[in-house]
Amino acid sequence: MRKYFFVGLALVLVLALMVIAYGAYLNDRGESQITLRMEERRVELVGVKADRRELHPLIKFSAVNLYANRVADAVALTEGRIIEAYAAVNGYVHKGDLLFRLENDNIALSIQEAEAGILSAEAELARATNNFDRYSKLRMAEAASPQQYDEAKAAYVAAQGKLKAAVAKRDMLLVNKARCEVRSPIDGTVRIIYRQPGTYVPSGTSLALIGNYNEMYFSHQVSDNRVQRLQQGQEAEFVFPGKEFKNLENMAGESAPDQVFHAVLMEISPPLSEPGAARTLLWKLDNPLGLLTPQTYGTAYLRLGVRADALCVPLSAMTDKTRQAVFVYRDGQLERKAVTTGRDDGEYIEVLSGLEPGEIVIISGTDHLQDGMKANVTLRGEQDGR
Structure with a gap:
């Protein structure tokens, strides 16, 4: 009996070892197949060729504080009651023109x-x-x-x-x-009237704000690497959305079209000849119709002159906010490449180094891509025709 017991036990152990070995074989085979499938897996992406084109560099501002260089208050130099006002808002006056008459x-x-x-x-x-x-x-x-x-x-x-x-x-x-006769201190447009007839004012009271608004000014700070190719006297355009001009709305309440103003870079401080991590740019805006006033505007765009024959890619090709890398498609695989970028126009960005014309950059799903991934890439414009 003991002989048969040990024979049966041996058979059970052999069968158990065979099951374990077979399971290990299946597991190893499954992992190999998964690895093979992952290696052969290709993501579907959209790309575009880096190409040379004209670029209108665009800088967006979330707030623009405009001011006039020549602004002055018409001030009462004695106390008295205003009995007459000759000034009107938005009216143009010359230096010495009578604006108010006081009675004392x-x-x-x-x-x-x-x-x-x-x-x-x-x-x-x-x-x-x-x-x-x-x-x-x-x-x-x-x-x-x-x-x-x-x-x-x-x-x-x-x-x-x-x-x-x-x-x-x-x-x-x-x-x-x-x-008692309050006169204009400068040539300019009456922007604000602070006091109305019938008001008693002490000496030193400002009665009206007058300024020359044909030229408006705006300054902002930029990093040194963003300003190196600018120069004093450079021309540009400031674009303000039509919604900023309530007085230009039509009868139906629809916003006016975007308003474009010619601008000139008046000063770079400190000058480019001196070292500095950041510089302040001073722009002068031509305002012949007086549409712009000294105030803070919510949104504006600075459009610089045309930069011809610039190597560009879409902004969507940038892998992150630093704008220092793109994914290039070559031989069925993705390659992450470091690039040096310049200015953009809101849609395309200039590539100063790191890319060659004709290289295909990925413009879709760049957040989850990795270097070396296999992919099927369709050039933009061709996916609709497939």
Whole structure:
């Protein structure tokens, strides 16, 4: 019996070993097949050839703060009540034009008092003059004492001084009266009127804002590597969305078309000849129709001059926000290549180095691609015709 028991046990062990070996064989075969399938797997992608083209470099701003170089307030130089306003918003004025007229009853009364004071001082001077002349003659005839002569002379000099003081007081009041007329300090357009007729204003109150808005200015900071190919005097275009101009909406409330303004790069600070990690650019915008005003606009685009014959690829070919790599399709596989990029126009970006014309770059699904992956690539424009 023991013999049969050990024979059966041996058979069971042999069968168990055979099952284990067969399972290992199947597992290894399955992994090999999966690996083979993964190696043969190809992702379907869309690509485009790097090509030379004209490029209009575009810089987008989320906020543009425009200002005018020549802006001044028309200020009340004396207190008073505004009785007339001759200025109108958006009206053009010349330096010295009358904008407001003030009324100050105290000045008028003070002028009357000063005029009366002048008359009194003139009468007093006349009496002192006659008295001094009389004592001068008497003194020459030795009919008056030196003391009497000196007293008459002193009274004459004092009367002269009193008259001069009265005239000076009257003249100062006349100056204040003239200040009741508020005039434009510069040539320009009236942008804001701060006070209306009937308002009493103290001295020093700003009544209107006037500026020359034919030229507007805007400055922004950029990194040094983004500005190296710009130069002072370079021309460009500032494009503002039509929605920024509510006054140009049509009767149906539809936004105006985008407004384009000629611009010139006035200054690069610090200059390119000096080292610096960042530089400030100052742009001048031509504004002949006065559509732009000193304020912050929500969105604007700076379109630089045409850069001809630039090697470009779509922005969608960039693998991340740094714009320093693309996936190139070659011999059925993907290759991640480092590139140096320049400016873009919102759709295409300039490639300064790292690519050759005609190389196919991937423009779809770049987030999950890896170097060496196999792929089937269809050139953009051909997928619709397949």
